[in-house]
Amino acid sequence: MPVWFMRQAGRSLPEYRQLRSGGAPMMEVCFDSDSVVEITLQPVRRHGVDAAILFSDITVPLRAAGVDVDIVNEVGPVVQRPVRCRSDVDAMTPPNPLSLTAISDAVHSLTGELGDVPLIGFAGAPFTLATYLIEGGASRHFERTKAMMLGDPDAWSALMWWLAEVTITFLRVQVDAGVDAIQVFDSWSGALSLNDYRRYALPYTTHVFASLSDAGVPMTHFGVGTTQLLSAMSDALGNAAEPVLGVDWRTSMVDAASRARPGTVLQGNLDPVALLAGLPVAEQAVRAVISEGRRAVQAGAAGHIFNLGHGVLPATDPGILTEVVNLVHSL
């Protein structure tokens, strides 16, 4: 069974921490193609995972579209001038593929270096990007985001169409440069009810996937805490050639199979915290996910890609990740 890990590149790896010890800001690293190539390759070399995922950040396409956003250590994204009204949205400029040359260069090099190992391209979904733009950074309750969403539908809709174009441009650059698959992260959509998701997020994400469907590559859609949204998130994939639904650890794979459209592959869903509790606990949890995945396939899922139900936590022992890869391959 194939296995890779969300956030497999990054802070869990000593070789990554060494590379970053020079102190270059995260955003600079994301626009330096040599660094992107090296960081993307590190977990493939170390763990023998079955896919690489382009090392980047959810805010990279915003920066490329002229937004004054930075990634601050221990804080996350910080947007200098948050978007709060329609005129803020109207001042946004169209995304320019040329500002993403470093990303396409990195993808070109990676497809050569990786040989048969597929490279997954990556973007945030419009709703999640909107939360950063409107809140000015990370948020707990998304107060301002929902205030605009519910109270100023014109500004919301204009912002979301702009973000859809930004996301499409970012993904198109990656597809044109040769990625073998894409994954769209709607990290914060779990803060929405199904009704609000359908009205305020789904149309824009659907447009993103539809605009990329001609690429013919597998497309994955993932969010955290999205039990209530899974059927709609599966709908968003539309007529993707090979639709994949990412499942967080809270939802059982069998439950996810019952919510996904026919023909959808499931990806997930080991609780990343189980990897912090020692190898015996991790192994038992891996076996449970695999057996749940088998039941999900019996229940109609088109396949199972082993992954975590959220990103690798920075405190994870990389040795345990390697053991998990070996275990999954042996089962």
Place this chain on the structure above:
Amino acid sequence: MPVWFMRQAGRSLPEYRQLRSGGAPMMEVCFDSDSVVEITLQPVRRHGVDAAILFSDITVPLRAAGVDVDIVNEVGPVVQRPVRCRSDVDAMTPPNPLSLTAISDAVHSLTGELGDVPLIGFAGAPFTLATYLIEGGASRHFERTKAMMLGDPDAWSALMWWLAEVTITFLRVQVDAGVDAIQVFDSWSGALSLNDYRRYALPYTTHVFASLSDAGVPMTHFGVGTTQLLSAMSDALGNAAEPVLGVDWRTSMVDAASRARPGTVLQGNLDPVALLAGLPVAEQAVRAVISEGRRAVQAGAAGHIFNLGHGVLPATDPGILTEVVNLVHSL
């Protein structure tokens, strides 16, 4: 339709902030019966809600059982010596109802002051209390909690039985003093999959409700982000005289009705963030919840109590809360 708000007492009210401006620590306030009475009454006076909920804190019964826990401003609960292994658990002392005299005094006074307005008693569920004890405070990923839960089942089980006794003692004191209903908050159970919830949390919460069922009062069970757990959380209520399932804003009331046991009343589920987006947005959201509630009753729910889908946010304009009460009463 009846309406009250989780966290209706507290920081959203100027009269509460004035009472607290003297600087008395939160834990002291929770053990001062005059303060508890006054703070509990404030939202009833101001908003005309249909129920009072005892002002307290989830950690109060831990303190009463001898745990060195404090509530630190802007931080939350801080446990001096977190529980990490079986011997830590074995060192815990049994809860003593006499250490809760301030609580029973407050309940006695309140039942007199409130007249016909019912008073709801309150406790945290064992799982949520365990997270504070094991992590030493609030947590994002519950790493240590899950490490003990998955890796040291003996210690986990011993701790959870002790916490169940602590919770039962806390609720029994309130019931004996005259509360008209109880609500158990399992605030963090949404971090668990259904399988883990059934194995590691449900038996203890079920024991809590079963031990109180002889009181014959309505009992409510609530958690945040618990779409995947609702049927099990409904099961936990067992043969409660009047079982009530609290629904967070992510799950639709109709979906909740399909997951709850027959005979269960639903409580919820306005997104508290909708109250920060101005009165027109709030009113529209209230109407949507009420119409969803009606559909839930048609789908089999035994009734609908209007509430938020999580606690009142401190930044909420209390004038809007009063308007919501009036609107709910008018519909």
